[in-house]
Amino acid sequence: MIAMKSVIKILCCQILALGLLTGCSRSFLDRPPLSQISAENFYKSTNDLRLATAALYGGSPWGDWNYTCYLPVGDVLSGNMAVGYWGDAVQLNTFSITGQNAIMVSNWKSMYNIIAQCNITINAIKDRAPDSIPLQARNAATAEARFIRGYAYFNLAIHWGAVPVIEDNGKLVTSPLVNRVKTEDVYKFAINDLTFAAEHLPAADAAGRLTTWSAQGMLAKVYLAFSGYNQQGSRNQALLDSAAKYAGNVCKKSGLALLPNYANLFKTQYNDNPESLFALQWAPGGGWLEGNMLQIYSTSPEISANGSAGWFGIGPTVDMIKLYSAKDSIRRKATFMLNGDYYPELNAAGGGFKYTGNCAIKKHIIGTNKDNNSPTMTQNSSTEHNALLRLADVYLVYAEALLGNHGTTTDADALLYFNKVRERAGLMPAPMLDADSIMIERRIELAAEGQYWTDLVRLSYYNPAKAIGKLNGEQRVTFTYSGGVITPASPYGVITPATIQSFTFPIPSSEITANPKLLEAPVPYF
């Protein structure tokens, strides 16, 4: 009977224990994330919003694009440079891009990744940010995200024209099969984003942050491209005027000026200088495709991070190098290395660097960890904040917008800003401007900054014959260089003559497989 009593006691304890467990079961199952901030607990202060938008300026959303597309699309496809031993890049060189081309697919994917991050940030600020955060701060943060989203849609419009427009990524879960949107509406979407940004970004902010001048400069560029869309011979004057208006604001009202020394633009000591309107904000450290990987083009372990040389031999084409006049040596030397060039700032501790190969890229090659005072910089994470929009670009946009549909111009403003760019390069001012002189100036000033292809595409909008002619007239091969003599190298592949098709990327095959509606005619968005 003693046993019996114990049994009853145990039973009672058990029932009690069960009751206790049941009683606290609600909190037992409340297990919030421990390692990361949940979106519900974020976006609660101005500082939270600043931390969220800061993530859109670089890092993994931009890493793949910066590595795979920035120069291959902007400069290899356009004929400024050529890169070998990489089948996908050879397709860019020879105008034989297929729906499987990895560079093209990366460009598509990266822009939509950036758009997704921007959309999430924009929607989270709208839905979650409390009223206790001043409206101005909420708008400014939204404006940063909308600038970057607008940039991405502009990039998509240039390369593909009609593409899907995604504003709410959550909706894709239930209805993933969307149509492409007409090219003009993609442009209008980008313009709307950038207009909002221009209205709500401050006139000045911490170095590297976007300002209204960034947005207005970008807006000018988008208007200028859009002004030629679906036009024959001449461009839409109203859109040209808008381009001139915004570019003019940046030139005259921003108080910004060009950096006096062109070569300094590409040194990390001058990251986020006043000329830089939108630059990717890379940090050292970080893994594969998370940082600025442009050191992959470095030719020597002496001049790159951690003593590891790059692996893609990219170099200027014969066509590009011949554009530089003898006097244009400041920009040439800051952009491309030729045999015998000496760079004291590269491997400074080792007495500088003398280039002994034929030809190679110089921009984005920033030297060793010591040169950049960055011990944690690696091969995958250059600390250069490469600018995607800078003041000189806007100056030239302004000149081109003022030239507009005229054959030539001697407009004082056009000449003033155009010649500021030339004077910094150590060249004589131009007395008069025409379409070709501006295009060549842009090509040289912005070489190896991923810009020339955009210029060719927007030319193809209203003057396809001229754009095709420019491509087919190019000598798209690198060269050997000795004693000042340029000898063209053998081509990486047989170059197919460019056609109007060459200005539009095919849609990635995998996307069409996943969504055959992409083959249908594009639909209006607005």
Added chain:
Amino acid sequence: MLMLPAWLLIGVLFCASSFAQSITLTGTVVNKKTNAPVPGVAIVVKNSNRHAISDAAGKFTLETTAGNTLLVSMMGFEKQEVTVGKTNNITIQLVENVSQLDDVVVIGYGKTKRKDVTGAISSVSGDEIRKTQPTTFDQALQGKVPGLVVQQVSGQPGGAVSVQIRGLSSFGSSGPMYVIDGIIIGGTASLGEGTNPLAGINPSEIESIDVLKDASATAIYGSQATNGVIVITTKRGLVAPPAISYDMYTGYQQLPKRMPLMDLQEYATFINERNKALGWGFDTREDFANPKYLGKGTDWQKELFRNAPMTNHSLTVNGGDVRTQYLLSGSYFKQEGIALGSDFERVSVRLNLDNKTTDWLKIGTSLQLANIKESVNTTGNSVIHSALTQTPDIAIRNPDGSWGGNYNPDGWVNNNIVNPYAMALINKDDINRYQLFANLYADVAFYKDLSLRNEVTFSYSTAREDRFNPTYTFGLVKRTNNSGAFLYNQNLFKTIRNYFTYQHVFDKKYNVNAVVGHEAQLSTSEGASAARDNFPSNNVQVISSGDPTTATNTGIKGQNAQESYFGRINFGLNDKYLFTGNVRADGSSKFAADNRWVTTWSGAFAWKLNNEAFLRQVKQVNELKLRLGYGLTNNQNIRDFAYTSTLMTVATGLTGIAQLTVNVGNPYVQWEKTKYTNIGLDGTFFNWRLNFELNFYNRRTDGLVMQIPLPLYAGTAIGWAPGSLDAPYVNIGIVNNKGFDFRISSTNIQRKHFSWKTDFTVSRNINEVIKLNTDGASLSRPYTRTVVGRSIGEFYGYVIDGGVFATAKDFETHALPVKNGEPLPVGPAGGSIWYGDLKFKDLNGDGIINELDQTYLGSPIPKYQLGLNNTISYKNFDLNIFFSANIGNKVFNQLRITGEYPGTSSGYMRNLMNYAQLALIDSSGSATDIKNVYVKNPGTFIPGLRNDNTNDNNRVSNKYVEDGDFLRCKNISLGFSLPDKLLNVLHIHYLRLYVNVSNAFIISKYSGMDPEIGSWDPLNAGIDNGFYPQPRVYTIGANIKLTK
């Protein structure tokens, strides 16, 4: 209230027994068949502590009373109950266990006799598992359990295995739940690629494995069990004198098959031809001028793969008296991989204790500690893939002793391919895991019919990974910066479980067994890692010796919890009709508060036809049972916190740190619900010599949870994809699995000195996707596509229409690919289609080749998986031959994409020599004139030598999809047990010596190394990309048993 009358009842029983007369019983236990004495048999007086154990002559003495019942039990024999008569001397004849029907089957929170099972449950004994000498037990289930499809995910030693019970019901992992001695194996700490979380469980300790398949069997386990449950019971102590057993084997493994790659002469010939044909010039290799004077070059497969030893020792002591039974076992297992840079070592110790403390209390424990050391360098550094892609002109070592590597700076050379042999040797990727599995239990018997079991279980595991990648120079391929990383994870999974069991027979007719209980689980995990670069020496590899300015680290914490209430009732009527009902409520922290709780239920009915009057007379039928089951199970197979978006801290050049959104949360994500029907028939005939189990089932899973693969424009991705958001978990669709599984076992011959038994299993599953998130939606992966009306993860791509463009007419009759809607031009230049390009089939007949011309190219899921096992014994010899087969699955041979592409710079396959050979009709005519060119070997599927790849000749097409059917001789073993006479001289109870060959041979049309390609990702299954193949293993071994 319930207890009082029962207590009275027991009292009455005790009183009744005290009137009986006490006698001293002496007896002998013999084997009924051989009449030989059986030592070590436990004879227990029912409902008392009195017991005896038979001695070497099978004799025992026991104080008892007439009318008492003796329980006689011994491993390998059927249990008996003997009623004590008036005589003082009895002989007990034990019958060897020939049928499984009296076996006890684990049914979750309880056990039952096999003959009373209502659900679909298959069992495998530990002996059966050990016959194939698996490194991990899950490998050995292949072909043994009907309804189970087992495929090796990696052939590396101790490598992972994918197990699916009755098809894929989930787009995520479809693996079953594993329970070992009541311990749920959930989230053991794991690191490294291809490692197996179950590797700590030593196959030699397993008593039996029960596989719970249908809803009526699994529902009691609730939400973790929707894909079936594999219940592992380890050996325990017995009421018997101490027995010491020692099992060992040792042997070596070899690579069964190599890939056909070019040797140096072939390679040089090909390079010369390509260089000449394309007019490249830059690929002119002076050293290749005369290929016939070259040797065979380096055969990287031969160098990388070796004959590797493996060895196993395990020692077990078990025994016990009526109060306390114990088992203590220790084992050591070591296996080197057949590929350099891989090995596996396991040391494990187990202690199982059971103690009957008082009349009403029984306590006990199952404890296992294991340590696993592995080198996974082969997999972690993709060494096999490198060996299959490196070219034969590269030396392993240069004459000066340095490592060989690409030496030719010019030409079409892939300068990224490392020296695989060197990589296997100089890199370090070591994983060291500790796993503690512990179960402590206390059984309280309130009275005969009602008991309470309290269990606390812990699964504590740690994993460390130590990686070092040194600097090296392989010819022109250099790595000038070394790096090291150290990772640590730990995981604690705790369960508290209390349940009551009530069991009673009313009126000798109505048998009731009811279980009611509560369970709470908490899993917590923590991890940290550190990495540095720039170590001063490759020999000093501790993290702190790396350059401190390059230090990086990570830290992570996770948790999830589950709480459940459950109940089951089994009701038997007249031993003819059996009913089972299960219900379980689960709450999980993985869902948003509103979606946390869900109810799982099932019901089953079984009809024992053999106990009906009309069959009772039929002597040939021993057992015949019809089973019907239906239920609803739920699944929470998603990662933690999937219901919310999270942000992580990232570095930025702007403000130092920033918060980047990691994933797209879905607050609406719900439990996955499976409706499960099972109809089964079990039978035993001809004096237990033939038995079978047959099950038909239908599983329909609604609200399928998965990370949804969306087009790239959604900005989401699954898995490692820097810059993309982690895709949301969504209840996206419906998938149906139906099929049958069948096992038949027969004793073909049973004579005194000769017996022959055969087991045959068939598993057939038909998987069909019924619905996805929207009409027309598809789940695409690089080589597969999943759509409504087809099975998960079918290969998808183009179909080659008979070969290459070979005649001028082909260009008129075959559609051409398009770019931006315009057909590509015909011509030899880049950007054009020409002779030697593959002809793709214009499947939709629109006159062009584009994405709409793709089709489904077959499924990686086997239609049937079969197992055939034959056991023959003759006198003291035993022979076991086991075959397993996969029928009807396809394998995507990804290696051929580059290996059979003429423009490749790596992985030259021998087939490549059969590239399309262009020739001129008029040899003096133009090579660019479409009318003057033809192809000499028009039927080839290898494109011609083209300068670019405008035709995308290596796009996904049926040429890479191969039949994956195979018949594998999994095992042949021949054993010899020493005769008793000899054993008596040696004072050994039992000694068996054996030889064994695992994976003896395989019959398959597959061109790669091994057609068995397992995967945990059903959307990405059956893809061979330098898979670690399963070795052929030769071993010799011994089982020795010593008794007192």
